[in-house]
Amino acid sequence: MFLIIPGILSAFLLTYFLIPYVIGMSKNRHLFAKPNERSSHLENTPELGGIALFIGIFFSAIIWIALRQFDYLLYIMAALLIVFLIGLRDDIIPVSPLHKILGQTLAVAILILKTDTFFSSLHGWIGIENAPYPILLVLTTLFILFITNAFNLIDGIDGLAGSIGALVLSTYGCWFMAMQKTDYALLAFISLGAILAFLKYNYTPAQIFMGDSGALVIGLISAILTIQFIESHKMAALDQAMHFKNPVVVALGILMIPVFDTLRVFFTRIYRRQHPLKADRRHIHHMLLDLGYSHIQATALLMGTNILFIALVFSLEGYLGMHLLAAGLFGIATLTTYLLHRKLNAQRQKAATTSSGTW
Numbered sequence: 001m002f003l004i005i006p007g008i009l010s011a012f013l014l015t016y017f018l019i020p021y022v023i024g025m026s027k028n029r030h031l032f033a034k035p036n037e038r039s040s041h042l043e044n045t046p047e048l049g050g051i052a053l054f055i056g057i058f059f060s061a062i063i064w065i066a067l068r069q070f071d072y073l074l075y076i077m078a079a080l081l082i083v084f085l086i087g088l089r090d091d092i093i094p095v096s097p098l099h100k101i102l103g104q105t106l107a108v109a110i111l112i113l114k115t116d117t118f119f120s121s122l123h124g125w126i127g128i129e130n131a132p133y134p135i136l137l138v139l140t141t142l143f144i145l146f147i148t149n150a151f152n153l154i155d156g157i158d159g160l161a162g163s164i165g166a167l168v169l170s171t172y173g174c175w176f177m178a179m180q181k182t183d184y185a186l187l188a189f190i191s192l193g194a195i196l197a198f199l200k201y202n203y204t205p206a207q208i209f210m211g212d213s214g215a216l217v218i219g220l221i222s223a224i225l226t227i228q229f230i231e232s233h234k235m236a237a238l239d240q241a242m243h244f245k246n247p248v249v250v251a252l253g254i255l256m257i258p259v260f261d262t263l264r265v266f267f268t269r270i271y272r273r274q275h276p277l278k279a280d281r282r283h284i285h286h287m288l289l290d291l292g293y294s295h296i297q298a299t300a301l302l303m304g305t306n307i308l309f310i311a312l313v314f315s316l317e318g319y320l321g322m323h324l325l326a327a328g329l330f331g332i333a334t335l336t337t338y339l340l341h342r343k344l345n346a347q348r349q350k351a352a353t354t355s356s357g358t359w
Contacts, residue, residue, distance in 0.1 A: 015056030050213025087212030151219030253313030
């Protein structure tokens, strides 16, 4: 466990000192995120922060995680490299959603075939424990793709994806450390160190964005750690202090903001007969900005909300059943979002009435 601190420091320092060079390169080559009708920023801003993030994570992991004890690391790094390159290409020259998903599926295939990143059962969902391998294969693939892209979808305002990623990774890191799973703890904390360095440049006013290249990497690492977190409970002793009765719902609470926001946006787009991957301004963070919150206020509010969900599942998972607790989490999130939506509509109607009255 003594490797945790040097792992965090090396990732932090690599990322911290690389970002100014990435900013300079982006400006020299005019590689900016330009404001448009969906943007939450008003100026051209470099969006290749994922380069520094990935380098900080990649080299620190190779240095501090022992390959002899963690032989899956090279395959995990290969999968991360694939999603990083896909995201980098999209940051420079837009890639179609289909091509992005196909590339990400290749990364998922490496994880499933060459590592133990795989759901071995349905873990009691809808009363089913075991399932045929093809169903588990599809479930694992869809889950990894969903979580990977969920972090990319919430990366819409300064500091949000990085802050939520830091929260998720620090939570998993502490759990893996408590369970003496050193390698996954190191992966989580190394990634945390890189994110913390990036956030120094990403909080308002943001000097750089992480882009798809950074958000997809954070999302994939979060997906890997989530599967390992859930699967580890099958082997953990029931009397261990950090053993959870319902690890699936605990993982849902840890990932609540990206999971709920992505599901809500997907269902909203489908309901409106639009492509679920079509970008728009219907995310929760956009609603908060439209209500008058600043980037830092919206990020802090969503970060605090995710912390409350984590506290909720940690406190109640031993007392409530899996499905009841999951329904409660989604019910609270849905009600809160509905109230935000009503408040926003009322504000817009008031503004429209005031505007028409001036004529």
